[in-house]
Amino acid sequence: xxxxxxxxxEISVVEKEDVTLDCVYETxxxxxxxxxxxxxPSGELVFLIRRNSxxxxxxxxxxxxxxxxxxxxxxxxxxxxxxxxxxxxxxCALRNSMNRDDKIIFGKGTRLHxxx
Amino acid sequence: xxxxxxxPKHLITATGQRVTLRCSPRSGDLSVYWYQQSLDQGxxxxxxxxxxxxxxxxxxxxRFSAQQFPDLHSELNLSSLELGDSALYFCASSVAGxxxxxxxxxxxxxxxxxx
Numbered sequence: 001x002x003x004x005x006x007x008x009x010e011i012s013v014v015e016k017e018d019v020t021l022d023c024v025y026e027t028x029x030x031x032x033x034x035x036x037x038x039x040x041p042s043g044e045l046v047f048l049i050r051r052n053s054x055x056x057x058x059x060x061x062x063x064x065x066x067x068x069x070x071x072x073x074x075x076x077x078x079x080x081x082x083x084x085x086x087x088x089x090x091x092c093a094l095r096n097s098m099n100r101d102d103k104i105i106f107g108k109g110t111r112l113h114x115x116x
Numbered sequence: 117x118x119x120x121x122x123x124p125k126h127l128i129t130a131t132g133q134r135v136t137l138r139c140s141p142r143s144g145d146l147s148v149y150w151y152q153q154s155l156d157q158g159x160x161x162x163x164x165x166x167x168x169x170x171x172x173x174x175x176x177x178x179r180f181s182a183q184q185f186p187d188l189h190s191e192l193n194l195s196s197l198e199l200g201d202s203a204l205y206f207c208a209s210s211v212a213g214x215x216x217x218x219x220x221x222x223x224x225x226x227x228x229x230x231x
Contacts, residue, residue, distance in 0.1 A: 033218045045208075
């Protein structure tokens with residue numbers, strides 16, 4: 001069975017602090033894809049990043065970085081020098097693609113408040 | 117702009133009624149997903165279609181149904197509406213199956229309010 005757990009329901013940090021959002025996943029498949037999405041107060045869902053299970057390189061994009069660790073089934077997301085505009089709900093998601101059923105399962109999300 | 121179009125953006129209707137939500141996927145995407153997001157809830161997967169066929173089913177109520185048409189647009193039908201069906205309904209599309217483009221892109225959502 002597939003499952004994504006975001007244990008942090010809500011986090012508040014002061015602007016310019018670094019913050020890490022945790023994501024732990026469960027899957028029996030050997031090939032799968034992990035994603036992070038951002039949902040700002042306006043409500044739309046914005047795709048941030050995809051990580052393939054066969055590519056364990058970490059990625060950095062500006063102030064965002066992602067740490068994929070297969071050994072611990074985790075795909076954590078770090079925002080460096082946070083800004084008020086980073087305030088949003090962040091979702092981690094998982095998709096298997098070896099089977100006919102390749103739905104995308106989301107975690108419950110982490111609500112991030114960046115305080116000025 | 118994700119390229120996924122959902123209509124209408126807002127919908128207010130009474131209990132017991134039936135509504136249809138529409139989704140046009142991104143050009144070239146064969147897979148369409150429907151999700152429900154209730155207040156303070158995560159994204160609940162409802163159903164997925166691929167090239168006109170149902171591919172995966174989640175916690176979709178029997179009062180709800182969906183289909184994907186030959187032009188790949190999809191509709192989600194919600195009937196006998198209850199107050200608890202009030203939610204944000206998202207449609208997403210992606211290139212299904214293996215390959216480099218496996219992420220899904222979401223529409224702006226339809227906010228359904230049942231009164």
